[in-house]
Amino acid sequence: MIEIQRLVKKFGDFAALGPLGFNFDQERILTVIGASGCGKSTLLRLLAGLETPTQGQIKLDGELITGPHKRISVAFQEPRLMPWLNVADNVELAIWDWPVEERKAAVEAALKKVSLTAFAKALPKQLSGGMAQRVGLARALVGSPRLLLLDEPFSALDPLTRVRMQDHLLEIVGNEGPNVLFITHDIDEAIVLSDRVIVLDGPPATIRRDLRIDLPKPRKRSAADFQEIKELLLADLLPERIGASDAASVAAAA
């Protein structure tokens, strides 16, 4: 169980987040969606232990999170690969404290998951954007984390690669993978991937809507219930500009 309890984050006088609280455990993928600058990434950085909360607390299976944690891993918006390390060594970085033999086996398995076994010895400069992002994903998965944080990891990819990566993520996470907290500002992506969507308002980031999505996967973007959810989320994200009745036309244009 991941528990976020009355979390507040201030940078000086600027209130970036909170108070904000929710729990999750049953949902494989929980997506946090919101406009740019609303505090999504601050939430992820707090969960990753890269920022310290001003108030409130985060617990993972009852354990208080006070900094980077072995069972929480992150894939960032950019792949953030160490350019001097090859693909295998980049993945291995996440489990540097494991015994050598276990490390090798885990890296092989992680690269297999993202279909990059043949590129184990390649340097990051030799990879395409999608491949580099897959290495970032393999690095985040290799330590079998309990919670995987994804910060708009596909936003810089071309639309085709993006769809492939979304399918890939669903395959990887499956039914036994880690709980995933996915940050995005792409409504379609949120609906395709998530079992639950939290819409944030802000700053400071607070919950506007907490929506469970029970549609069967894989989800068709053209399906009526998909469009219905999309309209609902669009109305949440563009409340001043759009009435709920106009949401359909905006959705069609998007």
Next chain:
Amino acid sequence: MSELILNLVRPLGAPSWGRGLADRSSSIIRPLIFPALILLVWQSVGTFQLVDPVLLPTPTRVLGALWDMLSSGFLNPHLAISFQRVLLGFASGVTVAIVVGAITGYSRFWRSIIDPTIHALRTIPGLAWIPMFILWLGIDESSKVVLIAKAAFFPTYLNFMSGIARADRKLIEVGEVYRLRGARLVTKVMLPYSLPFLFVGLRQSMGVAWLVVVAAELMGASSGIGYVLLDGEMTGRAQIVMACMIVFALCGKTTDLIIAKISNRVLRWQDTVEKE
């Protein structure tokens, strides 16, 4: 017809095979044009006795003097001792620079304590240190090596410290997410990140080491290329002085080339347009 086939298999945008060869040759020849012109003018000035040949010996006389010193074996021990001084001074100077640079680059606290003093020491002219080193260490090898080490320290320290201090925050965060801290974060993220800076510093330090060895060998030395150069000046043999200058230039260029080659190999991960 064969030209047509060659052009068909050639990758788009690549120069033709013939042109590639011509480009390579011209990249070797072009840097030699200016020195060749200088040599031509210099030789003409000497041949036509436009300047007193005692003051400005012709290139052929200088090369003759250099050949005599090499073929007789006279230069070898001097060359060896100069190399020994440069390499010892360089190695000790850059070792200290790397250790101190890593500490001050990583820790703002230590940077605020150590770095201002280092910058103050850096502004003291190199020659001003000579009397102090002679007083402290005597006139033998140690004062010469320390003088070179001191000079080699600064370029490597400044570059390496900047490299560590400016390490990419995003990559450091990756390290932090995977629980790298302290020395481990430095060795696994900050140090590799700052290697390009380090190599710039090492090349500058090596250049400075060759500059300073002359001053060091003027400190009552009885051996070394600097000593031979001084001896040439005292005995009015300008060709010996110039031959020694050529030796210094060749030694400096060779050691710089070695570091540049190592740098290209170590930094092959860099995604740059051009290698030096």
